[in-house]
Amino acid sequence: MNFKKMSKILGLEEDEYLELVELFIETSKSDLKNLQSAINNKNMEMIAGIAHSLKGAAMNLGLDDFIELAKTIEKTARDGELEETVKTAEIFQEKLDNSGDF
Amino acid sequence: MKKILVVDNHPVMLKFMSNLLEKKGHQVLTAPDGLSALDILKTNIPDVIFADLVMPNISGEKLCRIVRSKPELKEVFLVILSAIAVEDETNLLNYGADACIAKGSFDKMGDHIVTILEHLNTVRAHEISKEILGRENLYGRQITKELLASKNHFEATLNNISEGILELSAELKIIYANPAAVSIIGIPEETLLSKDFTKLFLKKYQKSIKDLLKIQKEKQQMVTHDTPFELNNNQVMLNIIPIKNDEHKPILVILKNITSQIQIEAQLRHAQRMEAIGTLAAGVAHEINNPISGIIGYAEILRDSNQKQTPENDILDRIIKEADRIAGIVKNLLSFARDRHEEKSPANIKDILSSTLGLIEKRLIKDGIQLSIDVPDALPDIKVRSHEIQQVFLNILNNAHYGLNQRPLEWSGERFLNIKCEINEVEGRKFIRTTFYDSGTGIPKNILNNICDPFFSTKPPGKGTGLGLSISYGIVNNHKGKLLFETVEGKYTKVMVDLPIHAVQS
Numbered sequence: 001m002n003f004k005k006m007s008k009i010l011g012l013e014e015d016e017y018l019e020l021v022e023l024f025i026e027t028s029k030s031d032l033k034n035l036q037s038a039i040n041n042k043n044m045e046m047i048a049g050i051a052h053s054l055k056g057a058a059m060n061l062g063l064d065d066f067i068e069l070a071k072t073i074e075k076t077a078r079d080g081e082l083e084e085t086v087k088t089a090e091i092f093q094e095k096l097d098n099s100g101d102f
Numbered sequence: 103m104k105k106i107l108v109v110d111n112h113p114v115m116l117k118f119m120s121n122l123l124e125k126k127g128h129q130v131l132t133a134p135d136g137l138s139a140l141d142i143l144k145t146n147i148p149d150v151i152f153a154d155l156v157m158p159n160i161s162g163e164k165l166c167r168i169v170r171s172k173p174e175l176k177e178v179f180l181v182i183l184s185a186i187a188v189e190d191e192t193n194l195l196n197y198g199a200d201a202c203i204a205k206g207s208f209d210k211m212g213d214h215i216v217t218i219l220e221h222l223n224t225v226r227a228h229e230i231s232k233e234i235l236g237r238e239n240l241y242g243r244q245i246t247k248e249l250l251a252s253k254n255h256f257e258a259t260l261n262n263i264s265e266g267i268l269e270l271s272a273e274l275k276i277i278y279a280n281p282a283a284v285s286i287i288g289i290p291e292e293t294l295l296s297k298d299f300t301k302l303f304l305k306k307y308q309k310s311i312k313d314l315l316k317i318q319k320e321k322q323q324m325v326t327h328d329t330p331f332e333l334n335n336n337q338v339m340l341n342i343i344p345i346k347n348d349e350h351k352p353i354l355v356i357l358k359n360i361t362s363q364i365q366i367e368a369q370l371r372h373a374q375r376m377e378a379i380g381t382l383a384a385g386v387a388h389e390i391n392n393p394i395s396g397i398i399g400y401a402e403i404l405r406d407s408n409q410k411q412t413p414e415n416d417i418l419d420r421i422i423k424e425a426d427r428i429a430g431i432v433k434n435l436l437s438f439a440r441d442r443h444e445e446k447s448p449a450n451i452k453d454i455l456s457s458t459l460g461l462i463e464k465r466l467i468k469d470g471i472q473l474s475i476d477v478p479d480a481l482p483d484i485k486v487r488s489h490e491i492q493q494v495f496l497n498i499l500n501n502a503h504y505g506l507n508q509r510p511l512e513w514s515g516e517r518f519l520n521i522k523c524e525i526n527e528v529e530g531r532k533f534i535r536t537t538f539y540d541s542g543t544g545i546p547k548n549i550l551n552n553i554c555d556p557f558f559s560t561k562p563p564g565k566g567t568g569l570g571l572s573i574s575y576g577i578v579n580n581h582k583g584k585l586l587f588e589t590v591e592g593k594y595t596k597v598m599v600d601l602p603i604h605a606v607q608s
Binding site: 010011016023024027053056057059060062 | 114115117206
């Protein structure tokens with residue numbers, strides 16, 4: 001991922017953008033923990049809510065991959081497709097864990 | 103430089119906004135939810151507030167309404183930041199916001215925010231376009247719409263149930279109240295939100311409520327209690343329910359208003375008690391009646407066998423007189439206790455009332471009591487034993503007279519006694535209600551339940567028998583009517599006599 005380019009698109013300084021992305025990753029990690037417990041409780045409403053918030057933040061930062069994943073989680077949760085939700089959440093988690101590679 | 107408050111539950115958004123605004127030289131305060139924002143607003147008056155719509159602990163919508171309801175925050179420029187803003191059909195600016203920015207990528211949002219702040223410097227607030235800025239290029243419209251639809255569905259449910267529903271933050275502050283809760287508590291929603299829940303109650307209840315909340319917290323399960331709490335003159339029962347799986351640990355409180363239920367139960371208990379007392383009184387009266395007849399009879403035999411007027415005869419006369427008095431009391435007691443099965447006949451309430459008033463009117467006027475009588479001519483007949491109803495009215499009038507005379511001579515209030523007859527319908531049955539409304543000293547609340555008991559009297563010894571109202575109660579009951587009281591001690595008494603209308607067979 002090209003931070004220089006992204007920060008330019010968003011009209012931010014590169015280090016400022018980096019800081020926001022780091023904050024996003026940090027917040028998302030705790031959000032994902034809540035997401036996991038919501039999945040365990042099959043609380044679809046809550047899953048969709050958390051995904052909605054994740055999606056919003058990803059949109060703010062123009063993180064296209066995360067936007068798509070969050071969107072899918074939200075939609076599958078609303079449609080009651082728990083299996084898909086779980087699968088997508090795993091991918092999201094994986095991507096987040098590897099975010100050091102940015 | 104402006105003082106700006108940003109309220110959003112996502113740290114990324116808060117950080118972005120602080121960076122952006124601080125760079126422009128503004129002072130920035132941040133809050134993660136509506137409740138914390140209200141805390142900040144207690145000590146700070148910002149120039150501008152940017153608020154998210156969907157937040158835990160008091161939503162943006164509520165926050166806007168609260169801000170707009172506070173005079174000191176009237177001049178604050180309120181901007182809503184939300185993706186939902188674009189989806190909701192209702193105009194968000196109705197909440198009292200001055201502008202609305204759709205959430206999206208930071209570059210566009212940043213532009214809109216800067217535009218708004220620049221506008222603020224040059225033109226007056228109301229001249230800024232109330233268009234939603236940045237509604238183009240938004241993702242996921244369909245999904246957001248579904249989110250809103252399900253939210254609306256729940257809202258409609260909450261808005262229409264009769265139980266009051268409150269949501270409290272972990273710190274016991276009210277963050278949501280449905281319309282039923284607002285009406286039970288009797289405080290407008292804007293003031294209610296962010297208030298400490300326990301402080302809604304009188305001091306004497308606060309400890310029990312805190313205890314309940316504590317138990318709920320420890321056990322993490324629903325708790326309730328045995329005796330109702332008083333809230334805004336209502337008797338309420340609480341169900342306190344922890345909301346699990348929520349990191350904010352909110353608490354749900356269900357308020358059940360059982361005031362009218364309690365009243366009905368009290369009426370029922372009272373009626374049952376009166377019936378029990380009636381049975382007892384009838385038994386006692388019957389048992390006394392026979393020996394009294396014996397005493398009077400034997401005393402008369404003794405007296406009659408003595409031809410001359412001796413001191414012994416004098417004593418016998420006294421025995422007979424005293425025994426007659428007992429017999430009189432017993433007779434009265436029996437009229438409280440049982441229906442005499444005497445024929446009832448149609449009568450006009452106006453006639454009964456005026457013949458009763460004839461007995462007492464002069465005394466009332468003599469004592470400076472303003473008497474006003476409002477009885478329409480065309481009232482239908484009631485089927486009664488007139489002399490009994492007359493006795494009821496006389497009792498009530500005597501009590502009113504007594505209550506008015508209890509006022510000291512120097513009392514400056516107006517001494518009045520208003521009598522009014524009207525048709526009243528209760529559960530499909532038509533009654534004539536006669537109301538006696540006096541400005542006497544009223545009846546203390548703690549004895550109101552006892553005033554119809556036989557031999558219960560507040561008058562000094564010798565002044566009353568304590569049977570007046572119990573007889574009246576018995577008579578009205580035997581007429582399938584109702585005797586009702588409304589009184590405030592020290593202010594007034596209203597006695598209402600409901601008697602069923604005589605159904606004319608056509």
